[in-house]
Amino acid sequence: MLRIAIIIGSTRPGRKGEAVAKWAYEIAQKRSDAEFELVDIEDFNLPLLDEPMPPIMGQYTHNHTKRWSEKIASFDGYVFVTPEYNHATSGALKNAIDFLYAEWVNKAAGFIGYGGVSGARAVENLRLIMGELQVATVRAQVGLSMFTDFENFSVFKPAPIQEKHVHVMLDQVIAWGGALRTLREKQAQGAE
Numbered sequence: 001m002l003r004i005a006i007i008i009g010s011t012r013p014g015r016k017g018e019a020v021a022k023w024a025y026e027i028a029q030k031r032s033d034a035e036f037e038l039v040d041i042e043d044f045n046l047p048l049l050d051e052p053m054p055p056i057m058g059q060y061t062h063n064h065t066k067r068w069s070e071k072i073a074s075f076d077g078y079v080f081v082t083p084e085y086n087h088a089t090s091g092a093l094k095n096a097i098d099f100l101y102a103e104w105v106n107k108a109a110g111f112i113g114y115g116g117v118s119g120a121r122a123v124e125n126l127r128l129i130m131g132e133l134q135v136a137t138v139r140a141q142v143g144l145s146m147f148t149d150f151e152n153f154s155v156f157k158p159a160p161i162q163e164k165h166v167h168v169m170l171d172q173v174i175a176w177g178g179a180l181r182t183l184r185e186k187q188a189q190g191a192e
């Protein structure tokens, strides 16, 4: 079974990201074409990147990096739930992404953004980062507006149509995640 992580991209006290990610996880749980796991970067207590070697070398010295590596390596695809901070993704999510390299390569990703313009600029920022990590990003994305998906810009109350948007995005992540898993298996056989 294909494994997809739904990653909470905010660590701020009082973050809205947790409610958004849990909502997406509940929707994903209705599907039987993949296995889903909620991954909270907060749980990994990652400091600002503190590995002496660039992650592409795969020489991790710290337990927090090894733990994060093991978790991320176990998935075929990712759904990044990202806030928009100053027209980009959060520093916490960028830092968590920067810790690893091979764990991301040849996987698929979709995005759920939220903010004043539905997190659109944060998602565009993440798409650029994913390109360097050889992550295939799907076209469909979920954009949650502070104006229409949050009551008084604060309590998360997504418009009903957003559930459909989550499914369309997941359809694409699962299709590409499966294709890329086949590619990784072929590459692993070729390397034997």
Ligand SMILES: Cc1cc2nc3c(=O)[nH]c(=O)nc-3n(C[C@H](O)[C@H](O)[C@H](O)COP(=O)(O)O)c2cc1C
Pocket (backbone or CB within 6 Å): 010, 011, 012, 014, 015, 016, 017, 018, 083, 084, 085, 086, 087, 088, 114, 115, 116, 117, 118, 119
């Ligand atoms: C440092 C910071 C920068 C922000 N910059 C933007 C921004 O550029 N565009 C936007 O739409 N919202 C921006 N916001 C508002 C966030 O979208 C809103 O606070 C959201 O709840 C943040 O997600 P979180 O609660 O999960 O951390 C910013 C918030 C913070 C804390």
